[in-house]
Amino acid sequence: MNNLVVTTSSSLENWEITRYLGVVTSHVVAGTNIFSDAFASFSDIFGGRSKSYQKQIASINNQALELLKEKAKRKGGNAIVALKIDHDEISGGGKSMFMVTVSGTAVKANLPENGNGLNAENDDKEIDAKQMSELIKVHKAVTKMNHKKQEGKGIYFRDDEWKLILKYKELDVIPLLFYRFFQKIPDHMEGEWKNKFIEFFGMLDTDLANKYLYNEILKTESNTLENIILYAINKLSLVDFDRVEALIRNDNFNKKKLGIQLLACDKLSYQSSDIQKIQKLMNLIDKEFSKQAEIVEVSKTFSSKTKKMWECGCGTQNDMSVKYCNNCGRNKYGFESGEYNPEQIDSLLDQKIEVLSNYFNN
Ligand SMILES: [Zn+2]
Numbered sequence: 001m002n003n004l005v006v007t008t009s010s011s012l013e014n015w016e017i018t019r020y021l022g023v024v025t026s027h028v029v030a031g032t033n034i035f036s037d038a039f040a041s042f043s044d045i046f047g048g049r050s051k052s053y054q055k056q057i058a059s060i061n062n063q064a065l066e067l068l069k070e071k072a073k074r075k076g077g078n079a080i081v082a083l084k085i086d087h088d089e090i091s092g093g094g095k096s097m098f099m100v101t102v103s104g105t106a107v108k109a110n111l112p113e114n115g116n117g118l119n120a121e122n123d124d125k126e127i128d129a130k131q132m133s134e135l136i137k138v139h140k141a142v143t144k145m146n147h148k149k150q151e152g153k154g155i156y157f158r159d160d161e162w163k164l165i166l167k168y169k170e171l172d173v174i175p176l177l178f179y180r181f182f183q184k185i186p187d188h189m190e191g192e193w194k195n196k197f198i199e200f201f202g203m204l205d206t207d208l209a210n211k212y213l214y215n216e217i218l219k220t221e222s223n224t225l226e227n228i229i230l231y232a233i234n235k236l237s238l239v240d241f242d243r244v245e246a247l248i249r250n251d252n253f254n255k256k257k258l259g260i261q262l263l264a265c266d267k268l269s270y271q272s273s274d275i276q277k278i279q280k281l282m283n284l285i286d287k288e289f290s291k292q293a294e295i296v297e298v299s300k301t302f303s304s305k306t307k308k309m310w311e312c313g314c315g316t317q318n319d320m321s322v323k324y325c326n327n328c329g330r331n332k333y334g335f336e337s338g339e340y341n342p343e344q345i346d347s348l349l350d351q352k353i354e355v356l357s358n359y360f361n362n
Contacts, residue, residue, distance in 0.1 A: 004069045005079040006104065008135075008168060012079060015109040021075040025103040026067035028060050061085070061132035064102045077106035085135045100136075138164045142172045149179050162196065166203055173200065174212050181225045197228055202236050206268065209236070214243040217258060218250065226258060234265040241267075241277040248281070248288055253334065256288060264340045264348060272360040278349050289342040293332035 005012065064085075072080050083104040141161040148155045155176055157165065165173050177200060180193055201209045217229040233239060239262060247259030263281070267274070292313040297306040309317045313334055316327035324330065324337050335341040340348075 004072060004077070005109075006065070006069070006083055007079075007081055008083045010082045012081060012107075012109055015079070017079075017081070017107045017109045019076075019108040021072070021077045021106040021108060023103055024068055024071040024075065024077075024080065024106045025101065026064050026071060027099055027101050028064040028067065029099045058129035058133055060100050061102075061136075062129050064100045065132065068102050068104060072104070072106035075106045077108055079107050079109045080104040081107055085132060085139065087136055087139065134164050135168060137161065138168055138170050141165070142170060142176065145176050146172075149176060154183070155180055157196075166199060169203060178216055178220070178225060181228045182220070182222045184224065194228065194231070198232055198235055201232050201238075206238060210238055210240045210243060213238065214240065214246070218247060218255060230258065230261055230265075233262055237266045237268045239263070239265045239267045241274065241281060245281060245284065248284055257335065257339065260285070260289070260335075260342060260345050261340055263345045270356055272356070275353055275356050275360065278353050278356075282346060282349050285342050285346060289333055291332045292330075292334045 005015075011017070068080065068083075081104060083102065086101040086103075088099045088101065138161070141157060142165070145155040145157070164170075177193075177197055181197070185193055201213060204212075213229050213233060217226055220226060220229075244259050244262050247255050247262065250256055250259070293310040296309055296311050296317060298309050298317060299306045308320055310320060310322075310332060311317050312325040312328060312330060312332075314325060314328040314330070316325055318325055329336050331337075331341060333341045333343070
């Protein structure tokens with residue numbers, strides 16, 4: 001056994017990576033003859049409950065992992081990060097074979113003075129045979145749903161699969177989650193998928209979650225998806241001022257509006273530098289959202305007097321007392337009722353600045 005730390009994440013907790021030594025890969029191919037004749041087809045391998053099969057798979061996984069550690073060690077590494085495991089079916093000559101591929105990045109890392117890390121007490125960082133089998137299960141579930149997605153069909157995960165997806169933070173599930181909301185979800189399923197969505201992104205590092213959520217909300221054309229992302233950012237307090245800025249600067253009015261809605265949500269924690277960022281956003285909002293309505297003088301019927309009305313972007317003239325256009329339901333800023341409009345957000349941000357300034361003694 002090589003005493004190397006192996007982890008699926010891209011960093012090592014409590015370790016300082018001093019050198020990246022490149023990607024290492026190992027393959028282990030098992031012929032079908034390794035498994036007993038009881039197996040009719042390849043797909044049965046994973047579905048099989050037989051103890052001996054599971055043991056054999058675990059042993060193949062272990063072989064691949066040991067090989068990988070050997071390669072990393074030869075490169076001068078003492079750890080492997082970003083471990084990936086894949087399984088493939090190779091067929092030829094009427095025979096199917098099963099191949100495990102493991103790859104990762106070999107690194108040289110320093111153990112900190114306090115001695116934490118090497119024999120990672122954090123045992124979910126160490127990969128053992130059981131976890132290798134679990135990773136295969138995750139990979140299989142995601143692959144299956146990717147096929148469903150390609151066929152335009154609905155997707156689902158069993159509870160046991162979903163638990164493992166969360167456990168291993170399987171990022172490949174993200175496009176599937178987005179896809180699920182790109183489609184119309186039956187009402188009785190909506191709560192469940194909403195929970196899954198929140199659960200998954202709530203478990204990721206804030207930065208990583210934000211990267212995916214904001215990129216998607218910027219580019220998606222689906223209203224349903226925009227709404228669930230908005231919901232997630234609100235629920236998880238994932239407001240990211242820099243990323244909101246990109247939305248507000250977008251040419252598409254709909255995306256600009258989303259930026260405004262996001263500013264009603266919160267951040268998990270604030271720093272003194274946020275005061276400047278908020279100030280900058282307020283200036284930007286002022287610049288980007290001018291009133292779309294024009295005030296016009298309209299002559300009264302049977303009278304020489306005129307009265308003021310506001311003309312909506314859609315061309316309809318509304319009484320000054322009317323907040324939302326009688327025709328299209330938008331207000332002077334082009335916002336619908338129920339949406340936060342720039343004026344509301346402005347005063348909300350103003351309050352935030354005041355609180356933060358007091359707190360940071362600025
Ligand atoms: Zn209108």
